[in-house]
Amino acid sequence: MHARIGDLAALLGGELAGPAELAVTRIAPLESAGPDAICFLANPRYLSQLTSSLAGCVIVAPPMRDLAVARGAAIVCADPYLAFARLTQWWALRIRRPAAPGIHASAIVEPGAVVHPGASVGAMAYIGAGAQLGAGVVIGVQAHVGEYAFIGNDTQIKPRAVLAEGSRIGERGLVHSGAVIGADGFGFAPASGHWEKIEQLGTVRIGNDVEIGANTCIDRGALDDTVIEDGVKLDNQIQIGHNVRIGAHSAFAGCVGVAGSTKFGRHCTAGGAAMILGHLELVDHVHISAATIITRSIHKPGQYTGLFPFDDNASWEKNAATLKQLHTLRERLRALEKKS
C-alpha cells in the first residue's frame, strides 16, 4: 500500500505544504517514523518530537505550520487528531480484505432466520431461528447470534462474540470477540436462606454506531430492556447490568462496571475501572475519573473523582493507619479549638 500526500491532503480537506507526488507507505508515530511514513501532531506536549522526526509528512494544526514546513512536507488541518482518525479509516479500507457476502458452508443458519444476501456469515457461526441480519452485516467465524436477534446494516460481530436471543443492535456497529450481549441480569429474591431466581424477561437494545469491546458483557433487562443509545463506545471487560441505560455518545474505558437500573445521560465518559452503583441517575456530560466509585446520583455536569492516591508502601502504611482514626482526629481538633 502506498499513497501520494496530495491525495491525502484532498481526502482530509487540509492544506498541502510539500510535493503532492511524495508517497508514503505507512502511518506511524512521530518518534519511530521514517521518510516513508505520515504522522500527526495533535498534542503540543509532543512538539519536540516534531522537529526531530524523520517522517516524510506530518499532519499539523495551523499554529504548527511553520515549524512543520521547516522540516519537510506537511498537511495543515484544523483538527489533526480527527484528520488522523479519518486517515486510519481510509487506510484500513484499503489494506483489509472485505468479508465476502454469503454464508460459509460450515455455518448453521436455523430455519426462519433472515440473512440479507449482502451479509456475510463466517465459518462455524450460528444464526438462530427468526434472527434478522441486514445488508453488509458481517458475522465472524464461530460467532453466535441467538434466535430473534436483530442486526442492522453494516454491523460487524467479531469471531466468537455472542448476541443472545432477542437482542437488537443497530447499524454500523462493531462487537468485539468474547463480548456477551444479552446474558441474564443478576436478579434473585431471598427466600428463607436461599435465592429464588428472577427470570430476566427483557432484552438488550443497542442503537446505531455503537462499539462494544472484547469480553464486555451487557445483560438483558429483568422486565424492560437494557438500552445502549446511538454512538456509545465501550472498551473491553466492561460489565453493564440489567436495565441500565447509557446515553448517546458516551464512552467508557476498560473494566468499568455499571450496576442494575442506573441511567447515564448523553456524552458521558468513565475512566478505566470506574464503578457505578445501581439505581442512580447521571445527567448529560458527567465525566467519571478512572477507578472512581459512584455511590449516588449526579445532577450536575462535570468531572467527578474518588481514588485513593498511591505512595511507596511504607508511606502508605503510615497514612492508612491514621485513616481509621480520622473521626477521632476531628474530635480532638474540635476539643483543642474549644480550649484555645
Add this chain to the structure above:
Amino acid sequence: MHARIGDLAALLGGELAGPAELAVTRIAPLESAGPDAICFLANPRYLSQLTSSLAGCVIVAPPMRDLAVARGAAIVCADPYLAFARLTQWWALRIRRPAAPGIHASAIVEPGAVVHPGASVGAMAYIGAGAQLGAGVVIGVQAHVGEYAFIGNDTQIKPRAVLAEGSRIGERGLVHSGAVIGADGFGFAPASGHWEKIEQLGTVRIGNDVEIGANTCIDRGALDDTVIEDGVKLDNQIQIGHNVRIGAHSAFAGCVGVAGSTKFGRHCTAGGAAMILGHLELVDHVHISAATIITRSIHKPGQYTGLFPFDDNASWEKNAATLKQLHTLRERLRALEKKS
C-alpha cells in the same frame, strides 16, 4: 401469552382482590405498566408509583392492601418480591421453548462420553471423552465440556461457555455464555529471574443450584479442588482463584475478585467490584460492600466497607493532597495537645 389473575393468585398462594377472570399479558414495572400488565410493589420507597400506575393488577404486601385495592385489582402476598420471582419463573416456562432432547448433528461427542437420552446438546457443542451429562441437561450451541467433566441433572450450560476437563457441577445449575470453569490457577515459583509453572492438578467442584455469570472465571485448584457450594450465585466478570471455597447460598455481584485459597462462609454477599485477597477466612454472613478490598480474615458476621468517597474533581484534589500528610497531621495535632 396471557394469564387470568385468579390463576396467578392461586399459583402465588396470595389473596385475590379483584375479578379472577381479569387477564394480563405481561409483567411490567409499575411506572411503565398498562392495563394489560401485572406488577409488584416490594419497596415502600416506590409507594407513589403504586397509586399512579395503570397496571391491571398489582402484587402487594398486606399493609399495602387497601391502597392497592383502591386503585384496582391486587394479589396480596406476604412477600411480594418473592412472589414476583416465582411469577417470572412460571412465566418464563410458558414463553420459552424448551431445548429438544438429543444431540445436534453438528455437535461432537467424543467416545466414552455418557449423555443421558433426556439431555440436549446444541449445534457445534463439544463433549469430551468420559464426560457425563445427566437428565435434562442442556448444552448450548458452541459450548465446551471438557473430558471427564460431570454435569448434574437439569443444569444448563449456555452457548460458548467452557467447563474444562474434570470440572463438576451439580443439578439445576446455570452457566452463562463466556464463563470459563476450570482454567489453570495462577501459580508460579520464582527461579533465578524467571517463573517456573506450578501445574494445576486439582479441579473445580460446584454444588447444586449454582448460577455463574457471563465471562466469569473459576480456576481449578493447584492440588486440592476449588469449591463452590450449593445455591451460590455469581454475577458476570467475576474471578475466583484456585482453591477458593465459597460457602453455600453466598451471592457476589459483578466484577468481584477472590484471590487464591480464600474461604468464604455460608450466606455471604459481596457488592460489585469487591476484591478479596488470598489465604483469608471469612465466617458465615459476612457482607462486603461494593468496591471494598478485604485484606485480612473476618471472624465476625456483619457489613464491611472500605471505599473512597467520590467528589467533584476539584474537591477531591484538595482532600487527596492532604491524605498523604495524614500521619504528619496526627503528629502535629499531638504536639498541640501536649502544649495546651
Add this chain to the structure above:
Amino acid sequence: MHARIGDLAALLGGELAGPAELAVTRIAPLESAGPDAICFLANPRYLSQLTSSLAGCVIVAPPMRDLAVARGAAIVCADPYLAFARLTQWWALRIRRPAAPGIHASAIVEPGAVVHPGASVGAMAYIGAGAQLGAGVVIGVQAHVGEYAFIGNDTQIKPRAVLAEGSRIGERGLVHSGAVIGADGFGFAPASGHWEKIEQLGTVRIGNDVEIGANTCIDRGALDDTVIEDGVKLDNQIQIGHNVRIGAHSAFAGCVGVAGSTKFGRHCTAGGAAMILGHLELVDHVHISAATIITRSIHKPGQYTGLFPFDDNASWEKNAATLKQLHTLRERLRALEKKS
C-alpha cells in the same frame, strides 16, 4: 500414577532421607495428605502442619531437615517451592494425555495457512489464511487463530481462545480459554458530539514462555504494536490496552488493567485488580500492591500501594464523612498552630 521417592529425589536434585522404594500416588497439601502423598513445606509459617501431617514424604529446606526426618521420609532441597513446581510439571506430563498431532476433521484450516505436521489442531478450531503454526503447537477445540497469526513451537492455545489476525506469540506459550488477543485498541477522536474511530493498524507481539489467563484481553496497537516480552505471566480477566509494553518476566494477578501506551520494565509485579493509567513508564522491579491505582510514572524500584483500608461499615461511615473535610481539617490545624 505412582512414583518412588528415590526417583523423585533424583529428579529434584535433593537429598533423600528415607526408603527410596517408598511409593507416593499423589501430591497433596500438608494438612490433607495421607501416607500415599508427597508434600512440600516452603513457608515456615506452616511449620506446625509439618509435624502433624500424615504425608508419606515431605520436601523441605535444609533447616527443616531434622524436624521432617523425625516424622518420616523427606527430600531435602535448597528451594522446596521450586522443587514442588518442577514436581508438578513432571507429574502433569505423566497423567495428561498429549494432544495427538494432526488436524481434526471438523477443524477449518484456510488455504495458505502453514501447520507444522507436529502441530495439533482440535475439533471445530479455525486457522485463518496465512497463519503459521510451529512444531508441537496445540490449538484447542473451538479455538480461533486469525489470518496471518504466528504461533511458535510448543505453544498451546486452549479451547475457545482467540488469537486475532496478525498477532504473534512465541514458543512454549500458554493461552487460556476465553482470552482475546488482538482485538481493537480503544481509540476515538472527538468530532462535534460524536466519536470518530481510529482504526487500529498495529498488532500484538508476544515473546516466549508467556502465559495468558482465561478471559484476559490484549489489544492490538494503534500504529505500532502492543508488546508482551518473554516470560511474562498474566492471570485471568486482565485488560492490556493498545501499545502497552510489559517487560520480561513480569507477573500480574487477576483483574489488573493497564491503559494504553504504558510501558512496564522487567521483573515487575501487580497484585489483583491493580489499575495502571495510560502513557506512564515504570522501571524494572516495580511491585504494585493489589487494588492500587497508579496515576503517574514510577522511576524507582520498590513496592507501591494505595488502597483504602476496610472497616466495619459503621466505622467506615464515620471516617469517610471526615475524609471530605480533610483539607479544612488541615486549615484548622494550621490556624491553631499559629495561635499557640
